[in-house]
Amino acid sequence: MKKIPSFLIAILFFLVTACGKSTAPSKEKLEPTQAGKQFDLDISSVWSRSTPELMNGSGIIYMTINNTGDSIETLLAGKTPIAKSIELHMHTIDSNGVFRMRMVDGGRIEIPAGESVELKPGGLHIMMIELTDSLKAGDSFPITLKFEQAGEVTFFVPITDMPPTEVTSVELKKGGYESLK
Numbered sequence: 001m002k003k004i005p006s007f008l009i010a011i012l013f014f015l016v017t018a019c020g021k022s023t024a025p026s027k028e029k030l031e032p033t034q035a036g037k038q039f040d041l042d043i044s045s046v047w048s049r050s051t052p053e054l055m056n057g058s059g060i061i062y063m064t065i066n067n068t069g070d071s072i073e074t075l076l077a078g079k080t081p082i083a084k085s086i087e088l089h090m091h092t093i094d095s096n097g098v099f100r101m102r103m104v105d106g107g108r109i110e111i112p113a114g115e116s117v118e119l120k121p122g123g124l125h126i127m128m129i130e131l132t133d134s135l136k137a138g139d140s141f142p143i144t145l146k147f148e149q150a151g152e153v154t155f156f157v158p159i160t161d162m163p164p165t166e167v168t169s170v171e172l173k174k175g176g177y178e179s180l181k
C-alpha cells in the first residue's frame with residue numbers, strides 16, 4: 001500500500017470537520033429546548049433594545065413565537081415588573097411615508113398551528129409602557145405572556161444593543177413572574 005502524504009491527510013481532515021461544522025449547529029438550535037414539552041410553544045430570539053436613558057419611558061421587546069401544537073394559539077396580553085403595562089404593537093408606514101406604530105387589530109396576535117410569528121424591528125413588537133428603570137445592555141428582566149391555550153408563560157428577556165445573531169430558545173416557566181420570587 002502506498003503511503004499517503006501526511007499533509008494530504010491534514011487537508012482531508014480539515015475539509016471533513018469544516019463541512020460538519022457549517023451545517024450541523026443551526027438545525028440543532030431550532031429545536032425546542034423545553035424538557036418534557038410542557039408547552040406547545042417554542043419562544044426564541046428574545047431581546048429588548050437597551051435604552052441608555054429612560055427615553056420616553058417606553059421599551060420594546062422582540063422575539064419569535066413558534067406554535068408547535070396542532071391548534072391555533074393566540075397571544076392575548078403580557079406583564080413585566082419593570083413597566084406599568086404592556087401593549088401588542090405593529091409598526092407601519094403611513095401614506096406620507098411616516099413611521100408609525102399602533103396596537104395590533106383586536107389587541108391579540110394569532111399564531112397558526114405549526115407556524116411561527118416573528119416580532120422584529122419594523123413589524124410586530126411588544127411595547128412596554130412607563131418603564132420604571134432604563135434598560136441596560138447585559139441585564140435581563142422577566143416577562144409573563146398570556147396565551148389563550150398555554151395560559152401564563154414566564155421567561156427572561158435579555159437586554160442588548162444589537163439583535164441576537166443566533167436562534168436560541170428561552171426557558172419557559174408556567175405561571176406569572178410572581179412565582180419566580
Ligand SMILES: [Cu+2]
Pocket residue numbers: 089090101102125126127
Ligand atoms: Cu410600539
